[in-house]
Amino acid sequence: MNERIKSVCVVGGGSAGWLAAAVIAARHRQGHEDDLAVTLIESEAIGIIGVGEGTWPTMRNTLRKIGVSETDFFRECDVSFKQGAKFTRWVTGAEDDFYYHPLVLPEGFPSLDLASFWNHYAAGNEAVPSFSDAVCFQEAVCEGGLAPKLITTPEYGCVANYAYHLDAHKFAHFLRKHCIEKLGVRHVVDEVDDVVLDGKGDVAHLATHRNGPLAADLFVDCTGFHALLIGKALGVPFRSCQDVLFIDRALTVQVPYDTPDQEIPPYTISAAQSNGWIFDIGIQTRRGVGYVYSTAHTTKERAEADLAAHVGPAIEKLQPREIPIRSGHREIFWKGNCVAVGLSAGFLEPLEASALVLIELSVEMISAMLPATRDTMDITARRFNDVTRYRWDRIIDFLKLHYVLSKRTDSAFWEDNRDPATIPESLQEQLALWRYRAPGDQDFSSNSEMFPAASYQYVLFGMGFKMDLSERGYLVRDGVRAEEAFRRNAALKEKWTRSLPKNRQLIEKIREFGMQRV
Numbered sequence: 001m002n003e004r005i006k007s008v009c010v011v012g013g014g015s016a017g018w019l020a021a022a023v024i025a026a027r028h029r030q031g032h033e034d035d036l037a038v039t040l041i042e043s044e045a046i047g048i049i050g051v052g053e054g055t056w057p058t059m060r061n062t063l064r065k066i067g068v069s070e071t072d073f074f075r076e077c078d079v080s081f082k083q084g085a086k087f088t089r090w091v092t093g094a095e096d097d098f099y100y101h102p103l104v105l106p107e108g109f110p111s112l113d114l115a116s117f118w119n120h121y122a123a124g125n126e127a128v129p130s131f132s133d134a135v136c137f138q139e140a141v142c143e144g145g146l147a148p149k150l151i152t153t154p155e156y157g158c159v160a161n162y163a164y165h166l167d168a169h170k171f172a173h174f175l176r177k178h179c180i181e182k183l184g185v186r187h188v189v190d191e192v193d194d195v196v197l198d199g200k201g202d203v204a205h206l207a208t209h210r211n212g213p214l215a216a217d218l219f220v221d222c223t224g225f226h227a228l229l230i231g232k233a234l235g236v237p238f239r240s241c242q243d244v245l246f247i248d249r250a251l252t253v254q255v256p257y258d259t260p261d262q263e264i265p266p267y268t269i270s271a272a273q274s275n276g277w278i279f280d281i282g283i284q285t286r287r288g289v290g291y292v293y294s295t296a297h298t299t300k301e302r303a304e305a306d307l308a309a310h311v312g313p314a315i316e317k318l319q320p321r322e323i324p325i326r327s328g329h330r331e332i333f334w335k336g337n338c339v340a341v342g343l344s345a346g347f348l349e350p351l352e353a354s355a356l357v358l359i360e361l362s363v364e365m366i367s368a369m370l371p372a373t374r375d376t377m378d379i380t381a382r383r384f385n386d387v388t389r390y391r392w393d394r395i396i397d398f399l400k401l402h403y404v405l406s407k408r409t410d411s412a413f414w415e416d417n418r419d420p421a422t423i424p425e426s427l428q429e430q431l432a433l434w435r436y437r438a439p440g441d442q443d444f445s446s447n448s449e450m451f452p453a454a455s456y457q458y459v460l461f462g463m464g465f466k467m468d469l470s471e472r473g474y475l476v477r478d479g480v481r482a483e484e485a486f487r488r489n490a491a492l493k494e495k496w497t498r499s500l501p502k503n504r505q506l507i508e509k510i511r512e513f514g515m516q517r518v
């Protein structure tokens with residue numbers, strides 16, 4: 001039991017598997033003979049899910065840490081910039097109903113509570129700009145179809161905070177190449193036929209189809225929805241959250257651009273429908289579009305018709321791919337000497353692109369906390385499970401928030417979403433408090449938070465949540481600073497909408513000339 005941990009085997013070569021291998025190897029393989037051995041086994045026959053194309057800004061840090069050039073990443077994964085999400089028709093369902101969840105924090109956040117001021121000015125005054133527009137310059141940048149940086153801004157640096165849209169297949173290939181060529185990860189292409197446990201319930205080895213037994217001290221289950229180790233072999237139960245989040249099916253298509261120079265929106269579009277919502281993500285070469293919906297509320301035929309209406313005539317040449325979604329996660333994520341990351345750990349609808357970021361956070365934690373010996377592994381596992389469970393709960397709350405504030409009445413889907421019996425108590429409590437004060441850092445005090453209070457503010461006030469403004473001390477306390485912050489935001493809007501390049505224009509320049517390396 002006291003043996004040192006010398007080898008890690010990652011099972012699965014999707015985004016989760018390669019990110020796990022890359023982050024662990026980048027930290028623990030320093031070119032010494034006794035370095036941790038990192039092996040990744042994947043089945044070519046089974047393949048990867050190949051969707052999951054919207055990321056968080058955290059990906060910039062992850063890529064930088066594993067030693068990837070951002071220019072190469074743009075050139076090889078058809079990457080485009082993402083500066084947040086534009087939610088259309090979530091509030092009333094009307095044609096002109098939209099709001100933004102940008103990636104730049106509100107001016108003065110968190111020391112200044114601009115949200116209360118905005119609520120004060122906006123109460124009964126239609127002329128006041130939307131919350132995100134009033135407190136953040138990024139909405140204007142997005143509406144202008146502009147990039148978040150200049151060609152002179154170095155790799156990973158920014159004018160406006162940004163994440164990426166990418167081609168999931170190309171991303172896995174890109175990471176694979178980097179892992180094998182630069183990080184010394186051993187790559188095995190084979191099927192795992194069986195997972196063999198030892199007498200104590202640990203994974204002893206994997207029985208592979210052509211390469212014999214594959215042993216390791218720690219296994220990372222990245223086998224996607226198969227959950228081969230954590231679910232099938234170790235029997236960790238799945239905890240459904242279908243009673244809170246109803247989405248259980250996706251219909252996806254890849255839509256070609258009408259012309260090669262078509263503008264690429266620098267944000268994800270999340271377009272609410274009668275029984276779910278459609279994601280629309282523009283990368284360099286195409287759009288990735290998917291309708292995620294609730295089969296309890298509509299039929300496949302109706303969902304196909306809604307998707308077709310969104311995509312337009314191009315749909316005639318496309319065959320939508322159907323992906324069942326099981327909303328929920330494992331009861332624990334690390335059992336014995338096996339830890340699950342990615343779809344094997346769980347999945348929720350891709351509303352705020354929370355899957356890849358959770359993979360990044362999980363592999364960073366595994367890598368940083370990598371136990372030295374087997375007998376300290378259970379302590380690490382307990383901590384990992386506590387933090388990861390907390391994160392899943394916060395994601396569930398945040399996703400549900402998007403639904404509970406909608407005023408849509410066009411289907412049972414929206415009505416059912418507002419039924420208090422489907423709203424987690426933790427979210428109900430937050431909403432009760434936020435009637436009287438805007439979400440702030442005091443509401444999110446764990447070191448393991450997923451979404452900052454600013455994200456809650458953007459969704460809450462974007463969805464038309466109204467605060468009770470009878471406490472007005474803030475007007476006196478921070479009045480001058482707030483005025484300055486609103487003016488600063490207006491000036492930033494003016495400056496950056498005049499000087500930032502168009503999204504596609506900058507991407508093409510990056511492809512041709514590259515960014516300044518760091």
Ligand SMILES: Cc1cc2nc3c(=O)[nH]c(=O)nc-3n(C[C@H](O)[C@H](O)[C@H](O)COP(=O)(O)OP(=O)(O)OC[C@H]3O[C@@H](n4cnc5c(N)ncnc54)[C@H](O)[C@@H]3O)c2cc1C
Pocket residue numbers: 011012013014015016017041042043044045046047048049050051052053054055168190191192193222223224225226228250252290323325341342343344350353354355356357
């Ligand atoms: C419709 C949809 C949209 C999404 N959009 C987003 C998004 O915008 N943003 C986001 O962050 N996430 C999104 N996701 C989630 C995202 O796709 C996944 O989190 C991500 O791709 C990671 O997948 P994975 O690596 O866990 O699994 P997979 O890609 O399925 O990889 C599983 C790997 O395990 C291997 N494997 C399985 N069984 C065996 C075996 N017996 N032997 C050997 N190998 C085996 C497979 O070959 C494969 O290599 C979306 C998901 C869906 C369904």
